[in-house]
Amino acid sequence: MAGTGRASGGVEAAPASQQGMRRQNLAVVMGAVAAHGPLSRADVAGQTGLTRPAVSSLVDELIARRALTEAETAPSGRVGRPGRALALNDRGPAGLGLEIGVAHLAACVVDLRGAPRVWRRVEQANAGRPAGQVLAEAAALGAEAESEAAVLGLWVAGRVMAVPGVVPDGPGGLVANAPNLGWQTVRPADHWPDPDAVPEPENEANLGALAEQRQQGRPAETFVHVSAEAGIGAALVLGGRLFRGARGFAGELGHLPVHPEGPPCPCGARGCLEQYAGEAAVLREAGLAGAGDPVALLTRRARAGDAATLRALDRAGRALGLALASAVNLIDPDALVLGGAYAELADWLLPPVRAELAARVTVRPWPPEAVRPSALGRRGPVLGAAWSTVHRIISDPAQLPAF
Amino acid sequence: MAGTGRASGGVEAAPASQQGMRRQNLAVVMGAVAAHGPLSRADVAGQTGLTRPAVSSLVDELIARRALTEAETAPSGRVGRPGRALALNDRGPAGLGLEIGVAHLAACVVDLRGAPRVWRRVEQANAGRPAGQVLAEAAALGAEAESEAAVLGLWVAGRVMAVPGVVPDGPGGLVANAPNLGWQTVRPADHWPDPDAVPEPENEANLGALAEQRQQGRPAETFVHVSAEAGIGAALVLGGRLFRGARGFAGELGHLPVHPEGPPCPCGARGCLEQYAGEAAVLREAGLAGAGDPVALLTRRARAGDAATLRALDRAGRALGLALASAVNLIDPDALVLGGAYAELADWLLPPVRAELAARVTVRPWPPEAVRPSALGRRGPVLGAAWSTVHRIISDPAQLPAF
Numbered sequence: 001m002a003g004t005g006r007a008s009g010g011v012e013a014a015p016a017s018q019q020g021m022r023r024q025n026l027a028v029v030m031g032a033v034a035a036h037g038p039l040s041r042a043d044v045a046g047q048t049g050l051t052r053p054a055v056s057s058l059v060d061e062l063i064a065r066r067a068l069t070e071a072e073t074a075p076s077g078r079v080g081r082p083g084r085a086l087a088l089n090d091r092g093p094a095g096l097g098l099e100i101g102v103a104h105l106a107a108c109v110v111d112l113r114g115a116p117r118v119w120r121r122v123e124q125a126n127a128g129r130p131a132g133q134v135l136a137e138a139a140a141l142g143a144e145a146e147s148e149a150a151v152l153g154l155w156v157a158g159r160v161m162a163v164p165g166v167v168p169d170g171p172g173g174l175v176a177n178a179p180n181l182g183w184q185t186v187r188p189a190d191h192w193p194d195p196d197a198v199p200e201p202e203n204e205a206n207l208g209a210l211a212e213q214r215q216q217g218r219p220a221e222t223f224v225h226v227s228a229e230a231g232i233g234a235a236l237v238l239g240g241r242l243f244r245g246a247r248g249f250a251g252e253l254g255h256l257p258v259h260p261e262g263p264p265c266p267c268g269a270r271g272c273l274e275q276y277a278g279e280a281a282v283l284r285e286a287g288l289a290g291a292g293d294p295v296a297l298l299t300r301r302a303r304a305g306d307a308a309t310l311r312a313l314d315r316a317g318r319a320l321g322l323a324l325a326s327a328v329n330l331i332d333p334d335a336l337v338l339g340g341a342y343a344e345l346a347d348w349l350l351p352p353v354r355a356e357l358a359a360r361v362t363v364r365p366w367p368p369e370a371v372r373p374s375a376l377g378r379r380g381p382v383l384g385a386a387w388s389t390v391h392r393i394i395s396d397p398a399q400l401p402a403f
Numbered sequence: 404m405a406g407t408g409r410a411s412g413g414v415e416a417a418p419a420s421q422q423g424m425r426r427q428n429l430a431v432v433m434g435a436v437a438a439h440g441p442l443s444r445a446d447v448a449g450q451t452g453l454t455r456p457a458v459s460s461l462v463d464e465l466i467a468r469r470a471l472t473e474a475e476t477a478p479s480g481r482v483g484r485p486g487r488a489l490a491l492n493d494r495g496p497a498g499l500g501l502e503i504g505v506a507h508l509a510a511c512v513v514d515l516r517g518a519p520r521v522w523r524r525v526e527q528a529n530a531g532r533p534a535g536q537v538l539a540e541a542a543a544l545g546a547e548a549e550s551e552a553a554v555l556g557l558w559v560a561g562r563v564m565a566v567p568g569v570v571p572d573g574p575g576g577l578v579a580n581a582p583n584l585g586w587q588t589v590r591p592a593d594h595w596p597d598p599d600a601v602p603e604p605e606n607e608a609n610l611g612a613l614a615e616q617r618q619q620g621r622p623a624e625t626f627v628h629v630s631a632e633a634g635i636g637a638a639l640v641l642g643g644r645l646f647r648g649a650r651g652f653a654g655e656l657g658h659l660p661v662h663p664e665g666p667p668c669p670c671g672a673r674g675c676l677e678q679y680a681g682e683a684a685v686l687r688e689a690g691l692a693g694a695g696d697p698v699a700l701l702t703r704r705a706r707a708g709d710a711a712t713l714r715a716l717d718r719a720g721r722a723l724g725l726a727l728a729s730a731v732n733l734i735d736p737d738a739l740v741l742g743g744a745y746a747e748l749a750d751w752l753l754p755p756v757r758a759e760l761a762a763r764v765t766v767r768p769w770p771p772e773a774v775r776p777s778a779l780g781r782r783g784p785v786l787g788a789a790w791s792t793v794h795r796i797i798s799d800p801a802q803l804p805a806f
Contacts, residue, residue: 269765361658
């Protein structure tokens with residue numbers, strides 16, 4: 001940044017810089033309509049400080065790129081011509097979200113306004129099957145969703161896939177490790193049937209957190225988003241930005257040691273949170289087998305007052321509270337969000353989680369309501385995956401093709 | 404940022420913006436000399452991309468503000484006039500660092516080049532004494548250090564004070580809580596004899612981390628800096644920037660629950676890290692009383708092979724390793740740094756810390772050398788306090804008075 005304010009002289013690259021400026025101004029206009037639309041062209045000029053001729057040229061380009069639509073507004077009763085209002089196009093570019101879970105596949109298409117328009121979910125066991133087979137099935141589900149979206153006038157401009165594993169920083173779309181699927185060093189591009197439709201993998205906890213952030217509308221919040229399916233992951237959103245760690249491995253909450261001498265974990269350590277609050281541990285403690293949808297089964301049993309299930313959920317909640325006490329003491333977040341399966345089990349998990357936090361976060365104020373269930377629950381990661389394409393388009397609409 | 408690239412029109416505030424640009428360019432020149440000096444004016448132009456007349460005008464102002472000096476260089480053997488080289492002024496503005504420890508007071512003055520020029524350290528028990536009395540003594544020590552610095556031609560342009568406690572974000576210089584001193588809601592300004600010389604308080608672990616960052620010269624590193632004196636604190640430096648948490652309370656490593664059913668902690672919880680690796684716990688376990696300098700005592704006993712001391716340090720190291728395993732699993736840092744008293748005890752602490760990390764950080768690569776003792780040890784916080792004024796001046800030299 002230090003170099004950007006040079007007052008005089010120096011290397012000049014005027015054409016590149018003007019292109020960059022137009023690109024940025026396209027994003028400024030797009031952002032104004034996304035945040036405050038529908039808006040007239042005059043409103044956009046007022047919101048952005050750009051001149052009306054500049055706004056008109058930028059708006060025309062955004063309409064040509066199918067990012068915005070302009071429609072006649074209803075008569076307002078005011079004197080003058082009927083206005084024309086700009087809005088994000090809900091029949092244009094769209095985002096495809098995919099999700100590979102341990103026991104399901106999901107796909108979702110959202111339009112530029114963020115509304116989910118197509119949903120697909122298939123319950124099936126993916127753990128331990130060849131990655132290529134699972135990815136081919138995900139590709140087929142994604143292609144189905146894209147066809148259905150096309151019928152609605154939408155075309156998919158970007159594809160992101162949630163996976164329950166570690167996705168290191170860097171190009172190439174590598175899933176380094178997804179222990180609950182049995183994946184090691186899997187590159188979706190190596191298995192995807194259509195090379196033009198390969199999705200970018202991303203950790204499901206991270207996507208769940210971004211979905212939660214959008215849903216809450218608190219763009220600067222610092223929070224830890226816990227995501228549980230078969231494993232337990234967490235995403236750290238610090239001051240509104242996803243923090244991925246030095247190498248993309250942040251948020252391995254499931255392997256925090258909560259009882260150091262506890263049972264061995266497949267990861268090689270002992271007493272990890274997953275040994276108390278992971279799906280397999282909770283089912284085992286509740287005396288249940290994991291057939292069908294284990295979250296639905298636990299919910300049913302807990303509602304019925306089954307003592308072993310209630311005991312298992314209380315034990316899971318206490319362990320989760322211990323791990324979260326470490327997270328709060330280290331990170332000092334505004335909030336903790338229970339996502340994924342935990343959101344659906346929140347009635348039983350929240351009381352012991354809050355009790356542990358109250359007992360262990362003592363050197364600062366920590367209101368119990370700062371722990372909340374995610375509003376999106378198990379749909380968070382696939383929605384977050386689909387929304388990430390929308391966010392990318394809104395923050396840089398110049399990446400869309402012109403027609 | 405979105406609004407900064409407006410290509411045309413909009414609100415213009417030319418005079419303010421030109422002043423802002425000159426201010427930024429002063430910082431650009433200052434930064435170039437700090438990073439690459441000594442430099443000729445021509446070198447500065449080459450480094451920064453500014454024109455030579457612009458550089459000359461900026462350099463003249465920086466010399467007038469006593470931030471830079473320009474001296475004749477030794478003849479280089481090349482043809483032409485002898486050159487003149489710009490360097491940071493080591494007889495000009497300086498930073499005062501103060502430190503209030505549980506058992507000592509310290510002061511340090513560093514010049515603009517970062518070299519410590521004045522040191523003061525007094526061993527004295529501060530815990531439990533009235534805050535006003537301790538602060539008056541710190542002020543006296545600081546005034547002494549400033550007088551000695553004046554003899555060296557230095558004048559103190561900023562004062563920062565390290566405290567072993569929580570300093571929330573926001574203005575007003577409040578120490579919210581320093582349990583090991585017995586302070587609650589102490590505002591140094593309310594007690595400082597000279598209202599023009601009130602230091603800004605800052606958490607000592609944060610300052611130790613900034614000192615470590617400067618010392619290592621790795622400006623983008625993500626690391627956790629553990630600082631131990633009577634209590635245990637940590638600072639999180641994420642991608643080179645200090646992360647203070649949502650409310651300034653991040654880094655309370657000492658209250659991570661390492662053995663959830665362990666001994667009660669004065670904080671109200673049980674089994675906190677401080678109950679195993681805090682000074683009082685280690686001394687108790689080693690069968691020692693805390694007279695004099697407890698770190699020196701532990702070092703002496705450990706060197707002599709005292710079994711109880713070695714056992715106590717091993718137990719402390721294992722607990723510290725457990726807490727740090729949680730930190731690594733959550734944050735994925737490049738490195739962990741043992742600072743403060745832990746740096747001096749590193750010979751005995753590092754092996755058990757590394758053993759716990761090897762056993763518990765299993766889902767990613769974690770090389771043992773990623774845990775290292777701080778190069779600055781117990782001098783880190785007071786040096787970091789003094790250096791923070793130097794950093795501020797280098798990044799905005801326009802804040803210095805013109806002569």
